[in-house]
Amino acid sequence: MDPFQTLTTSQRHGVIIHHWDTDGLCSAAVLFNYLAERFPEKKLTTFVPTITNYYLTAQQLQQLSDAQYQFAITCDINFPEQTVNGLARVWPDQTYIFDHHHQTPYRQVHYFNQPHPACASFITATLGLANNLLAAIAMVGDREESIQQDTQYYPWVAEMMQQYNISFAQLLTLRRLIDSNYMVDDYSGMHDTIQLLRHDPLALLTDVKLENNLQQIGGEIDRLLEQAPQALSNQVLFLDLHTSLNILSHVTRNISRQYPDKIIFTRQLKADQYTCYIRRRQLQYDMRQLIQFARDLGLNAGGKEEVVGIIIPREQLNEIFPKLQAKVASIQV
Ligand SMILES: [Mn+2]
Known part of the structure; x- marks a missing residue:
């Protein structure tokens, strides 16, 4: 099955609405790369709801509607019915939802949701893509050490560790670095990280800005715990x-x-x-x-x-x- 069979050349500009955590950013990067290759003429923008809000406000829906996107894709957010209805009103035939949190399906949109260790690994499987580093980072993002006990999907992670010559500890470090964007409330940082994830995920390991984020977060947690x-x-x-x-x-x-x-x-x-x-x-x-x-x-x-x-x-x-x-x-x- 082809999730994007109803996407035509007339829909030129779309928005990917994604979760703010590691899996959300990796999911957006997988979708971005896939669409850029299959539909090179399309322009894509990414959007994050207000961090901590698992829904879109009326103003955010209006803002997205005003921006004149012709299609919307959401990933890794279990939106409530009100938000899904709002998206379906703005893009009646052009709302695509990818998620891996179990729930009853929404029929008013193109809806793809199955249990999977991460949304990025689910998207990878659903689009028929080969196993990839973004799926592995996302699985470690959502499941941390417990993914090592997953006999079905840990082999995906292990294969990428071998292919890229990286350790499990480095995958955990990538998770901390990627998550640092939302923790310091840096929305444009999330955007930049998605672009790095698309082209060179391992460059994040030596990213000075993200490393500084971790320093700032550590100091602030220590202060609050006093x-x-x-x-x-x-x-x-x-x-x-x-x-x-x-x-x-x-x-x-x-x-x-x-x-x-x-x-x-x-x-x-x-x-x-x-x-x-x-x-x-x-x-x-x-x-x-x-x-x-x-x-x-x-x-x-x-x-x-x-x-x-x-x-x-x-x-x-x-x-x-x-x-x-x-x-x-x-x-x-
Ligand atoms: Mn997830």
């Missing part, structure tokens, strides 16, 4: 983080390691909205209950059993945050 969390109950610790970097999930994970028998609740003001993380390690509490609670309050929320992320628009903070805080503080395991 702050003592506040007890909301005997099981829940809260921390309000003041930083311009997108490192809330990493800091929350670090604090959770320090207090494995507590629920860690963190908050950060960023881009006119509050991001909240709630994470646990040893306590047996299914965090997905909080996703439903937040959605019932009208908030965007997502996550899994051990961690959830919730977005609160700034104007709703005074009304909504106390309700969320009371709910988390009341958790008894």
